[in-house]
Amino acid sequence: xxPIQIVFLIGAALVLGSAVMVVTRxxxxxxxxxxxxxxxxxxxxxxxxxxxxxAVIQVVVYIGAIAxxxxxxxxxxxxxxxxxxxxxxxxxxxxxxxSVVASGSLIWALSYWPAFDQTAPVAxxxxxxxxxxxxxxxxxxxxxxxxxxxxxxxxxxxIAAIKSAFPISQEEE
Amino acid sequence: xxxxxxxxxxxxxxxxxxxxGVLARKNVIAILLGIELMLNAVNxxxxxxxxxxxxxxxxxxxxxxxxxxxAAAEVAVGLALVISxxxxxxxxxxxxxxxxxx
Numbered sequence: 001x002x003p004i005q006i007v008f009l010i011g012a013a014l015v016l017g018s019a020v021m022v023v024t025r026x027x028x029x030x031x032x033x034x035x036x037x038x039x040x041x042x043x044x045x046x047x048x049x050x051x052x053x054x055a056v057i058q059v060v061v062y063i064g065a066i067a068x069x070x071x072x073x074x075x076x077x078x079x080x081x082x083x084x085x086x087x088x089x090x091x092x093x094x095x096x097x098x099s100v101v102a103s104g105s106l107i108w109a110l111s112y113w114p115a116f117d118q119t120a121p122v123a124x125x126x127x128x129x130x131x132x133x134x135x136x137x138x139x140x141x142x143x144x145x146x147x148x149x150x151x152x153x154x155x156x157x158x159i160a161a162i163k164s165a166f167p168i169s170q171e172e173e
Numbered sequence: 174x175x176x177x178x179x180x181x182x183x184x185x186x187x188x189x190x191x192x193x194g195v196l197a198r199k200n201v202i203a204i205l206l207g208i209e210l211m212l213n214a215v216n217x218x219x220x221x222x223x224x225x226x227x228x229x230x231x232x233x234x235x236x237x238x239x240x241x242x243x244a245a246a247e248v249a250v251g252l253a254l255v256i257s258x259x260x261x262x263x264x265x266x267x268x269x270x271x272x273x274x275x
Contacts, residue, residue, distance in 0.1 A: 002174070012183045016190065019191070022190075022237035023203070023206070023210075024211065028200060028203060030204065039213065042216070042217060045180070045217055046217075047221075047255075048175065050223045050224060051220045051224065051234075054216070054237060066244065066245065069248060069252060070206065070209075070248065070252065073252040077202070085266070086197070086199070087198060088197045088199075089197060089268060091196065095193050096193055096197065098193075099189040099193035100189065103186050103189030103192075106185040106188070107181070110178075115225070115226065117178050118225055118226075119174040119175075119176055121225070123228030123229060124229075129228075136231050137238065144212065145221060146235070147238075150238070150242040152244065153242065153243075154242055154246055157247075158246075158249055161250050164250075164254055164256075165257055
C-alpha cells in the first residue's frame, strides 16, 4: 500500500467517524464540534484531490462561517432540558435502514460504471485552474449570469434571515 | 495512486450518514447538520469527477461554487427560522412544530 493511500484512509476514517458522531451525539454543541472535525477531514480529502483552492474555501467558509453560525444558533436556542430528551424520533430504525440502502445502492450502481476504478490522469491542477475558474465565473461567454443569480440569491437569503430572526415588535402583534 | 472508486465510496457513505441525521434527529439544528454532511458528500463527488474525468475543464468547479453558495444561504435562512420559531414556541424540536397540521 502506497503512503498516499494510507493518508487517504486516515482522512476517510476521520470524516466518517466524526460524521457518525455528528448524527448520534445527544449534546448539540458536541455534534457541532464534531461537524468541524468532519469539515476539516473533507478539506484534507480536497487536498488529496489537488483541489487546493477548495480546501482553503472549505476552511474559510464552512469552518469559519457556517460552523460558527451553527454554534451561535445552538447557544441562543438550546433548551435547558435539551440534553435529557431522546435525540432520535420513533422512525430512527427505518431511517437507518433507508440510509444503508441508499448508500449501498449508490455504491452498487456506480460499481458497474466503466470508469469506476480509473486512476487520476496527469494534469496541471495549480495556478492554471484557478485562473481559468476566475475567468469563466466572470466572463459573459462563461458563467457570468449564474454567478450574478447566486449573488442575488445570497443577498435575498441574508435579508430574509435578518427579517425572520428579528424580534417581533409589540405593535405588529 | 488512489482510484476514483475510493472517493465515490467515501462520498456515498458520508451521504448516507447525513441522510440518517436528517431523517432521524428531532432537533431542527441537528437536521441542518445532517444537510451540511450531505452537501459535503456532493462536493467530494464533484471535485473527484473534476480531477479524474475532466481536469482541464472547470465546469465541475462552477457547480461546486453553486453548492457552496446554496449551502451558505440555506444555513443562514434555516438558523434564522429556528431562532424565530424558538422565540414564538420555545422549542426547537421538529415534532413539536405542528402549527400547520390540521
